[in-house]
Amino acid sequence: MDELVEKLKNEIIQALNLEDIKPEDIDPTAPLFIEGLGLDSIDALELIVLIEKKYGIKIESAEDGKKVLYSVNTMAEFIHKNKK
Amino acid sequence: MNSTNYIISKQCVITSNKLFVNNKLIDNYSEINFNEFLKELYHEHIKSYPKYFKMDNLSKLGIIAAELLSDEFKNINGKNISIVLMNSASSLDTDNNFQKTIMPDNYFPSPSLFVYTLPNIVVGEICIKHKIFGETAFFISEHFDEKLMYNVIANVLNNAITELVFAGWIDVFENNYYVNLFVVKKNNELLVNQNELVNFTTENLKLLFNKYCNI
Amino acid sequence: MDDRIFITGLGIISSIGNSVPEVLSSLVNSKTGVGFSEYLNTIYKNEIPVGEVKFTDNELKQLNKIPTVQSNSRTALLGITAVNEALKSANIKNVNEFNTALISATTVGGMDKSELFYRDFIKNKTKGKLKYINTHDCGESTQKIAEHINLKGFYTTISTACSSSANSIIFGANLIKNKLAERVIAGGTDALSLFTINGFNTLLILSRQLCKPFDENRNGLNIGEGAGFVVLESEECVKKSKNKILAELKGFGNACDAYHQTASSPEGNGAVKAINLALETSKLKYSDISYINVHGTGTANNDLSEGMALQTVFNNNVPLFSSTKSLTGHTLGAAGGLEAVISILAIQNNIIFPNINFKEQMKELKIKPVEKIINNFKVSNVLSNSFGFGGNNSSLIFSAV
DSSP: OHHHHHHHHHHHHHHHHTTTGGGGGOOTTSSSBBSSTOOOOHHHHHHHHHHHHHHHOOOOOOOHHHHTTTTTTHHHHHHHHHHH | OTTTTTEEEEEEEEEETTEEEOOOOOOOTTTHHHHHHHHHIIIIOOOOOOOGGOHHHHHHHHHHHHHHGGGGTTTSSSGEEEEEESSSTTTHHHHHHHHHHHEEEEEOHHHHTTTSTTTHHHHHHHHHHOOSSSEEEEEEOSOOOOHHHHHHHHHHSSSOOOEEEEEEEEEEEEEEEEEEEEEEOOOOOOOOOEEEEEOOOOHHHHHHHHHHOEE | OOOEEEEEEEEETTTTTTTTHHHHHHTTTTOOEEEESSSOOOOOTTTTTTOOOOOHHHHHHHHOOTTTTOOOOOOHHHHHHHHHHHHHHTOOSOOOOOOEEEEOOOOOOOOOHHHHHHHHHOOOTOOOGGGGTOOSSSSHHHHHHHHHTTTTEEEEEEEOOOGGGHHHHHHHHHHTTSOOOOOEEEEEEEEEHHHHHHHHTTTTTTTTSSOOOOOOOOOOOOOOOOEEEEEEEEHHHHHHHHOOOOEEEEEEEEEOOOOOSSSSSSTOOHHHHHHHHHHHHHHOGGOOOOOEOOOOOHHHHHHHHHHHHHHHHTTTTEEEOTTTHHHHOOOGGHHHHHHHHHHHHHHHHBBEEEEEOOSSBOOOOOOOOOOOOSSOOOEEEEEEEEEEGGGGGEEEEEEEE
8 A cells, every 4th residue: 555655655746736735745635726735626636647647547427536636645545446 | 098107117128048137137048958047047047947948938038027027926816917928929939849748649738838839928927926816918910910919908907906017029939039028007106216117009009119139 | 999790691500400590490490409329330329319500411401502622621511501501691692792700600610521531540640531630620611611702802710619609790890890890700610529429428517318407406518519600790881782681789788707627616607797898888777688598508517607796787777688509509609699699589489498408497596597488578688698608608688770
């Protein structure tokens, strides 16, 4: 699981063009949106694409997306549970 | 049309990895590539606006130029500022990149790219950063049309609300780009630096545009 | 600069009709043009409803007597069709008789063809039909229209997302007010494309059902295609041309929301400014507005933002309003032009068009749209809203004369 969290952090930084942010800077329990990294709605959509692209899991609605994308940990848990 | 009291108070040109403000060469990064150049410009002139890195190249260029010209409008109420931009490629650079994400054998449409597949998003980005709420427009033209530019800017300044217009040409496709943006405003201040101010006329717009074309 | 601007011609093609009379008939019968695509070959063919014009490209060419071999984007063909109708309706036999300009608008341009080229080209650089890419540029469709009607005057292209063709009309009016043109054909055109369907889909704002503007359970927009153009004439020009005046462009306003690249501010600040500017320039009172043709895309964000803006501007007296995108789909860059034509039809026929698919009022708003058509309603002044990505917000006011 830790490995997945680290991998995810790197993938997030790359996918969202988070210049100047290193994986150590991201607290996996912290909220990704509003506070924490302060990501916005387009970032959320891009993360949904990331999950489908790298892990083959499709998120159909913005509502489902909100829960999964709360933090890096919730993303990792979701991927771990649903990975094909 | 009453335009004798309008002046082009500042100009920013970005071309061939060089950045000029009012004839003065501010940056010259001939050794690096375009994307690295855009990064350097950020670290030098913007510094703390991480949203920059999510933008496409058209918006990045617009944000840099706006920053270099922002002294001109920082004390003016945002609702009294208008933006008029023009180019020939529209958002082709990003359209191309987005197209790559909807290939049948590599189908992962990118929302963050799609957001920039409209030429006027650069206007939106400048407005968001500098809190500008006035009239905005984006024209597509094969070449810089100084007559059209003149007429639109003069018309917008002639209404009582707009005090300043941020305007010009901003075009990019892959590594080819030319940015020539300027500020036109009502001339009711004491002119300090006479040499750097130019009367707002169609001929001067053409001259200022062509001056840097072959660099 | 107190010249009045009159509308003397209308032209339209959309999913609900290929001409003004057809569109009016569909509006009056609440007949939607949205459904699964018949012509566009998308992987979402049986999943995502769109507002498609019921003609193939070749049929559009035949309609306009264009040789089938000529390269044309679908955007240009739609534009030519609508402009031809506008000229006919304004009785224009010689487009160069007065100082006439053409202001068109588009976001798709020739992308509907370029994307076909690209798929072959990217795999093998010797493949791909070149004729698909020489119509790519946004300006190309405008040029094709100008050439088709033999226009010698000025023409240009505006591209500001979903407010594009409303801005064409504003720019056209400004040309006339500044005596740079006596007559302007203004509007816009956009065709369906894989590019826009996939793009909007990735933003999760495309509904899998018929869109429900201003409904509590709305879940996105339906993309449409089409073209809408009006002929604007100065007072002096109308005296010379003796054309029948269909309506007056009484006021207009454009403002920037400056909130997000694609979302509107929750309070609809940009919309409030644009609407107020339009009212100011029209010199009308708030209570003079008979009907609002709202932007009303059916997305969670737009309808809430626009609803808030209407409540702010009009306080407790929001005029009757409806979104005709529930019938035509959201025609992107062409929306402003199409809806200008529809607003003028409301004035000419004294009808308030319905906002179909509406069932439940939005909890956050005190207002709801007109659900069923209202006939015999004196429509004196119509406010038409077009709000685009990039925070570009435009409002037009058309008045009966």
